[in-house]
Amino acid sequence: MKPLLLGYGAGGRWFVIRLDGGPRGPFVERLNGIARQAGIVGLSVDLLAEPPTEALVQRLADYLYSDNTVNEGRLTRHLTGFLARSEIPHRYDLRPGAPVEGRDLFGREDEREHLRGHLEAGRSVHLRAPRRYGKTTLLGAVREDLRGRGRACVVPDVSAARSVVDFLAEVAIEATRVETLRDALAALPLARGGFASPDISPSASKKAFAERIAGDVSRMARDLFGALASLRAVLLLDECSTALRFMLPRKRDEARMLCEMLSDARRSGAAMVLAGSSGLTKYVEFHGMTDLVRDLATVDLAPLPAAQGRVLLEELLYETGIRPGGEVLDACERCLGEPVPYFAHALVAALRAEFDRGTTEFTAEIVQVAYETRLLGAWGNTFFRVYRINEQDYPDQVRPGVEAMLNVIAKTKAGAEVEELRRAFAKHVPPALEGSHEAALACAQEDFDLVQTDGRYRMRCKVICDRWAMGEPWLAGE
Amino acid sequence: MNETNDRGFDLETKVMLPPEIRGDPEFRSWVEQLRMSVMSAVVQVHDDVMAALDDAGRKVLAAEGRKRDVWFVTGEDGQSLLKSVAAIRSKIVRELAAARTEAPPTLDEVRRMVLAFHDLGRFRVVCTHASDVQAAIRELLGEPPRNRLLGKYPIAGEVKDYVHDLRLRKPKSGHRAWQFAAAVESNDGPVFVEVQLMTLLQNAWDRRNHPVYEWTREGKDLPDRWIISDVALAETLYLVDDQAARNWAEFVAICNGGAR
Numbered sequence: 001m002k003p004l005l006l007g008y009g010a011g012g013r014w015f016v017i018r019l020d021g022g023p024r025g026p027f028v029e030r031l032n033g034i035a036r037q038a039g040i041v042g043l044s045v046d047l048l049a050e051p052p053t054e055a056l057v058q059r060l061a062d063y064l065y066s067d068n069t070v071n072e073g074r075l076t077r078h079l080t081g082f083l084a085r086s087e088i089p090h091r092y093d094l095r096p097g098a099p100v101e102g103r104d105l106f107g108r109e110d111e112r113e114h115l116r117g118h119l120e121a122g123r124s125v126h127l128r129a130p131r132r133y134g135k136t137t138l139l140g141a142v143r144e145d146l147r148g149r150g151r152a153c154v155v156p157d158v159s160a161a162r163s164v165v166d167f168l169a170e171v172a173i174e175a176t177r178v179e180t181l182r183d184a185l186a187a188l189p190l191a192r193g194g195f196a197s198p199d200i201s202p203s204a205s206k207k208a209f210a211e212r213i214a215g216d217v218s219r220m221a222r223d224l225f226g227a228l229a230s231l232r233a234v235l236l237l238d239e240c241s242t243a244l245r246f247m248l249p250r251k252r253d254e255a256r257m258l259c260e261m262l263s264d265a266r267r268s269g270a271a272m273v274l275a276g277s278s279g280l281t282k283y284v285e286f287h288g289m290t291d292l293v294r295d296l297a298t299v300d301l302a303p304l305p306a307a308q309g310r311v312l313l314e315e316l317l318y319e320t321g322i323r324p325g326g327e328v329l330d331a332c333e334r335c336l337g338e339p340v341p342y343f344a345h346a347l348v349a350a351l352r353a354e355f356d357r358g359t360t361e362f363t364a365e366i367v368q369v370a371y372e373t374r375l376l377g378a379w380g381n382t383f384f385r386v387y388r389i390n391e392q393d394y395p396d397q398v399r400p401g402v403e404a405m406l407n408v409i410a411k412t413k414a415g416a417e418v419e420e421l422r423r424a425f426a427k428h429v430p431p432a433l434e435g436s437h438e439a440a441l442a443c444a445q446e447d448f449d450l451v452q453t454d455g456r457y458r459m460r461c462k463v464i465c466d467r468w469a470m471g472e473p474w475l476a477g478e
Numbered sequence: 479m480n481e482t483n484d485r486g487f488d489l490e491t492k493v494m495l496p497p498e499i500r501g502d503p504e505f506r507s508w509v510e511q512l513r514m515s516v517m518s519a520v521v522q523v524h525d526d527v528m529a530a531l532d533d534a535g536r537k538v539l540a541a542e543g544r545k546r547d548v549w550f551v552t553g554e555d556g557q558s559l560l561k562s563v564a565a566i567r568s569k570i571v572r573e574l575a576a577a578r579t580e581a582p583p584t585l586d587e588v589r590r591m592v593l594a595f596h597d598l599g600r601f602r603v604v605c606t607h608a609s610d611v612q613a614a615i616r617e618l619l620g621e622p623p624r625n626r627l628l629g630k631y632p633i634a635g636e637v638k639d640y641v642h643d644l645r646l647r648k649p650k651s652g653h654r655a656w657q658f659a660a661a662v663e664s665n666d667g668p669v670f671v672e673v674q675l676m677t678l679l680q681n682a683w684d685r686r687n688h689p690v691y692e693w694t695r696e697g698k699d700l701p702d703r704w705i706i707s708d709v710a711l712a713e714t715l716y717l718v719d720d721q722a723a724r725n726w727a728e729f730v731a732i733c734n735g736g737a738r
């Protein structure tokens with residue numbers, strides 16, 4: 001049967017839904033009901049047999065759940081987005097792992113707004129979240145927001161910095177890559193015509209620069225951060241805690257110097273975001289340097305609100321070619337617990353792997369099996385690498401104690417009591433370190449998103465908890 | 479898609495509309511609501527006719543043993559299956575003007591008027607041959623023709639044959655089609671869907687001629703010699719259709735091993 005085209009128009013634009021094959025009457029009824037509810041000003045509607053020119057044409061299947069009921073939320077979003085704001089409906093790219101950009105960024109409106117607000121008010125921020133909760137993604141968005149308001153951002157990769165000089169070199173070289181900053185920075189006394197040479201590799205440039213400033217680090221820091229502050233540039237220091245946590249146990253003075261340097265920079269007016277995948281605040285506190293980070297405002301990235309998590313799952317499923325259904329979404333929600341976007345991507349990737357193997361009818365059971373055998377199985381290893389305890393840079397002697405605590409937490413459904421955790425910790429560390437269990441737990445709390453309810457600790461993210469509870473040596477130990 | 483010019487709508491007639499819908503945006507959103515609520519009923523008739531003709535088309539092809547286009551189903555004027563907002567407005571105005579009442583009607587009266595339009599919903603079955611028109615009529619109304627579409631939707635009034643019925647054929651119009659209005663239950667009670675069946679050439683003439691039809695409907699004149707020549711055009715197409723159907727029948731017979 002020839003397709004019929006149901007067109008909704010407003011503001012000179014037409015949003016057309018292609019209805020293939022009958023019976024179409026009931027769909028038209030339902031779609032019209034939703035369109036009417038959407039409250040679009042000046043809405044008109046038409047029913048066409050021939051495709052109109054210059055219209056956005058969507059398929060009915062894009063707005064159906066697997067049981068052929070209409071997905072009201074999605075239709076309303078797309079309809080109002082297009083007719084009221086000319087937004088082409090977005091198809092969310094399935095990207096489990098790499099930071100997402102542009103319209104692939106889902107939700108996080110409040111956090112984005114808070115970050116921007118703090119920075120524009122001249123406050124620096126500690127962006128706190130465990131690994132893969134979306135820090136880099138959010139920083140990318142904030143960078144765009146600020147750029148849109150005429151403020152340059154410098155985004156160095158400081159994760160591999162092993163000293164203050166390293167750190168400074170990263171910042172300086174990255175800063176000169178920003179066009180609006182380049183000339184002003186080149187004029188600094190220590191820059192001598194630029195930080196990086198186009199003739200040599202970035203690492204050689206960095207090395208040459210590091211050698212040049214080695215004797216005069218504090219002057220360089222003062223000049224550089226002072227210049228950035230006067231240019232109203234914002235420093236986005238992603239993976240900042242990786243560097244700090246590397247230095248703290250090994251070169252404590254170096255770490256302290258770095259914290260002091262950043263603290264001085266802020267005092268002289270430089271705005272920055274310190275993003276850390278791990279327990280930066282507690283770790284710093286543990287090392288008696290709290291005074292150096294006290295001025296930072298904090299923004300936390302938690303799992304998404306449940307309703308948003310469900311929409312993200314839905315969107316990713318449509319993109320994958322799997323029409324979501326209530327039963328399937330419920331099952332996904334049960335698997336994810338509080339939804340971390342990363343694991344929503346990962347779970348849908350697992351379902352897609354099933355889809356690619358020929359599964360077309362998805363049920364709650366298939367979701368559960370895909371979760372258990374894929375995400376929690378060998379297929380899913382790559383998603384959990386960053387949650388290995390070795391990745392978090394605990395002091396060698398403390399690590400077994402942390403591991404023991406995490407095992408207890410992951411395996412105790414009702415949550416673990418502090419006393420229980422203290423005992424587990426004590427059993428696995430040298431007697432001299434027994435007293436550090438509180439600090440260790442505090443770090444683990446930020447690294448593994450531990451939350452406390454009624455005095456008991458549990459892992460907030462069900463997926464990480466489920467995987468940890470399996471007690472795999474590669475994840476927990478060596 | 480349909481635009482909304484102010485066809486046949488002047489200050490004098492505007493006064494006749496009920497106050498709630500006298501403003502342009504108010505009228506528009508009121509009519510859009512009405513269109514939305516009757517739409518699914520129109521689609522239901524359209525889908526049933528499409529399904530029946532899809533099957534019947536296959537039967538015609540099987541009987542002839544040749545591959546060809548038999549018919550297609552489409553909307554009229556800008557291809558919409560529903561009368562446009564502008565067309566609804568001008569029809570209301572025309573009907574109100576014809577009724578010549580003193581006081582403006584109530585909103586409910588206008589609503590009932592619109593729901594009673596015999597062509598609020600409408601689509602066209604465009605057939606390749608005049609003989610296909612006959613086959614489609616048999617399929618949709620039965621043999622002999624009954625007063626129900628597909629045995630399901632009651633037909634309001636008669637099935638009109640503007641091709642052969644001399645009572646209906648207007649000497650000053652070249653519009654040639656079979657048509658009828660079928661009643662279907664909607665959220666707002668029964669509404670009517672006008673189904674027009676015509677040949678490709680009749681449709682072509684009609685599509686070409688629509689602006690002329692609108693011009694005359696607005697009460698504007700055309701010279702007699704122009705009208706005579708234009709109706710003659712339509713009648714010429716009648717001859718072409720008639721001969722084409724004969725030629726086709728002969729061709730099919732030849733293909734199937736009949737007389738040469």
Ligand SMILES: Nc1ncnc2c1ncn2[C@@H]1O[C@H](COP(=O)(O)OP(=O)(O)O)[C@@H](O)[C@H]1O
Binds near residue numbers: 100105136137343345
């Ligand atoms: N706002 C978001 N919308 C959609 N997906 C997200 C979002 N934030 C994170 N993700 C998912 O999580 C993954 C990790 O995000 P990323 O920003 O790299 O986290 P982090 O920097 O905290 O490790 C991304 O690849 C993507 O799959």
Ligand SMILES: Nc1ncnc2c1ncn2[C@@H]1O[C@H](COP(=O)(O)OP(=O)(O)O)[C@@H](O)[C@H]1O
Binds near residue numbers: 569597652691
């Ligand atoms: N495109 C056309 N050209 C000429 N005459 C037409 C056309 N369409 C319909 N007609 C004739 O005019 C009559 C009324 O047409 P229509 O535009 O539908 O007005 P109404 O809304 O009063 O039915 C039809 O019954 C037919 O005789």
Ligand SMILES: [Mg+2]
Binds near residue numbers: 135137238
């Ligand atoms: Mg990151």
Ligand SMILES: [Mg+2]
Binds near residue numbers: 597672
């Ligand atoms: Mg009509």
